[in-house]
Amino acid sequence: MEMGKSTALKKETHRSNSNLVKDIIIGMSDGLTVPFALTAGLSGVLNTTHLIIISGLSEIAAGCISMGLGGYLAGESEVEHYDAELKREFSEIETVPELELKEVEDILIKMGVEEQLSREVALQISKDKTRWADFMMKLELEMEKPAKNRAAISATTIALSYLVGGFIPLFPYIIMHDSKTAFYISCFVTVIALMIFGYFKSRVTGQPVIKGTFKVTITGIAAAAAAFLLAKAVS
Amino acid sequence: MEMGKSTALKKETHRSNSNLVKDIIIGMSDGLTVPFALTAGLSGVLNTTHLIIISGLSEIAAGCISMGLGGYLAGESEVEHYDAELKREFSEIETVPELELKEVEDILIKMGVEEQLSREVALQISKDKTRWADFMMKLELEMEKPAKNRAAISATTIALSYLVGGFIPLFPYIIMHDSKTAFYISCFVTVIALMIFGYFKSRVTGQPVIKGTFKVTITGIAAAAAAFLLAKAVS
Numbered sequence: 001m002e003m004g005k006s007t008a009l010k011k012e013t014h015r016s017n018s019n020l021v022k023d024i025i026i027g028m029s030d031g032l033t034v035p036f037a038l039t040a041g042l043s044g045v046l047n048t049t050h051l052i053i054i055s056g057l058s059e060i061a062a063g064c065i066s067m068g069l070g071g072y073l074a075g076e077s078e079v080e081h082y083d084a085e086l087k088r089e090f091s092e093i094e095t096v097p098e099l100e101l102k103e104v105e106d107i108l109i110k111m112g113v114e115e116q117l118s119r120e121v122a123l124q125i126s127k128d129k130t131r132w133a134d135f136m137m138k139l140e141l142e143m144e145k146p147a148k149n150r151a152a153i154s155a156t157t158i159a160l161s162y163l164v165g166g167f168i169p170l171f172p173y174i175i176m177h178d179s180k181t182a183f184y185i186s187c188f189v190t191v192i193a194l195m196i197f198g199y200f201k202s203r204v205t206g207q208p209v210i211k212g213t214f215k216v217t218i219t220g221i222a223a224a225a226a227a228f229l230l231a232k233a234v235s
Numbered sequence: 236m237e238m239g240k241s242t243a244l245k246k247e248t249h250r251s252n253s254n255l256v257k258d259i260i261i262g263m264s265d266g267l268t269v270p271f272a273l274t275a276g277l278s279g280v281l282n283t284t285h286l287i288i289i290s291g292l293s294e295i296a297a298g299c300i301s302m303g304l305g306g307y308l309a310g311e312s313e314v315e316h317y318d319a320e321l322k323r324e325f326s327e328i329e330t331v332p333e334l335e336l337k338e339v340e341d342i343l344i345k346m347g348v349e350e351q352l353s354r355e356v357a358l359q360i361s362k363d364k365t366r367w368a369d370f371m372m373k374l375e376l377e378m379e380k381p382a383k384n385r386a387a388i389s390a391t392t393i394a395l396s397y398l399v400g401g402f403i404p405l406f407p408y409i410i411m412h413d414s415k416t417a418f419y420i421s422c423f424v425t426v427i428a429l430m431i432f433g434y435f436k437s438r439v440t441g442q443p444v445i446k447g448t449f450k451v452t453i454t455g456i457a458a459a460a461a462a463f464l465l466a467k468a469v470s
Contacts, residue, residue, distance in 0.1 A: 025312075029305045030298075034269075037297030038290065045289060054280060054469050055273065055290050058462035062272030063265075065458040070264045073450055077260075077440040084441045112366045113359050121356055124348050131347045142379045205312040206319045215308055223300040227293035234289050 027158035031165025041227030043183035060166035068159030075151030262393035266400020276462030278418035295401035303394030310386030
């Protein structure tokens with residue numbers, strides 16, 4: 001019992017950590033990458049850092065609001081979508097109960113429960129409509145109930161991660177005047193940051209560390225290279 | 236049976252549509268918003284459109300790669316995370332089978348199944364280890380198996396949506412020379428696009444249409460206003 005409890009707790013912690021980490025990853029990946037790429041691109045066509053800083057700051061502000069609010073709205077729609085499907089499930093229980101009962105039975109049979117026992121269990125589950133609907137949501141629609149406060153937490157986490165990530169490539173342009181020198185320092189600092197971020201991301205998500213670190217770093221470099229070449233080509 | 240099948244199919248379609256729509260929403264929200272905000276911010280401090288176009292294009296390229304690859308990596312980690320938890324579940328079935336059997340029983344009891352019947356059903360489910368682990372994943376950890384090819388589809392959808400979204404606010408700067416005129420047209424076109432996008436988003440996700448449209452539009456305007464004011468303040 002003691003052990004079962006601690007395992008359950010461990011699993012629970014795993015799950016909410018995984019949501020937080022996913023949001024930090026979403027915000028930080030883009031935050032490290034897009035402002036890095038944008039400032040790198042502009043440094044190829046501008047000699048002073050003034051406009052690069054303005055662009056970088058504008059982009060970080062826009063990115064924070066867009067991703068934060070975007071994340072909030074996405075989380076909110078998830079809750080609304082779940083609620084709509086749940087409502088439909090309840091109405092099907094009212095209107096076609098024998099069909100829904102058969103569906104519970106079929107799901108149990110698929111789980112390896114004998115036919116007659118499935119019928120018995122289905123009848124017991126159907127005694128409580130909330131449990132019945134919950135069963136259908138999880139096992140027929142395979143939808144998990146999203147946490148109600150998830151959207152706001154998710155939004156804040158994504159926005160802050162974007163902000164923190166975005167300042168790393170930008171700060172060399174703030175403290176230097178020559179855009180070329182700032183560009184080299186920004187590349188150096190950001191590639192190191194991408195590697196550290198990639199390393200922690202891989203550790204936390206249980207991916208192979210070298211492969212994971214490499215993937216994150218190459219994404220940032222690819223985005224910066226694309227922006228740099230495009231800016232050069234257009235100017 | 237015919238009806239049950241068509242309902243199941245409807246629900247399946249619902250589910251994969253919901254993933255696609257979610258990705259389009261993620262890409263298009265940011266695509267419409269960030270390049271809009273960035274170009275708007277720069278138009279406040281620059282008189283010609285040349286550098287605005289370069290910034291906008293760099294940002295779109297960086298955003299597509301970052302969000303697309305970011306989405307791909309996030310989807311891939313989801314698959315890897317699921318596989319790691321599944322492996323752990325299998326190992327627990329091997330090492331502490333009586334504890335895992337008790338967990339199946341407890342879950343069934345919570346569903347409203349009587350104690351003795353729960354024991355019987357748990358024993359039947361545990362005859363097949365794959366079904367047993369599957370049961371634990373869905374009902375104890377509440378994790379759904381992510382589709383294997385989801386990551387690549389998701390990445391492409393997000394990147395393309397970002398690209399399409401990003402060109403809407405940018406194209407006025409491409410066809411005009413005066414940044415002020417281009418700014419007004421970009422605002423007009425993008426706010427309309429945000430409203431249309433918000434309307435469809437609300438329809439598809441089953442949200443109240445006016446509220447949903449308003450939310451999307453206000454996010455875009457807030458991001459652009461923040462970028463504009465920040466650019467003005469810094470320059």
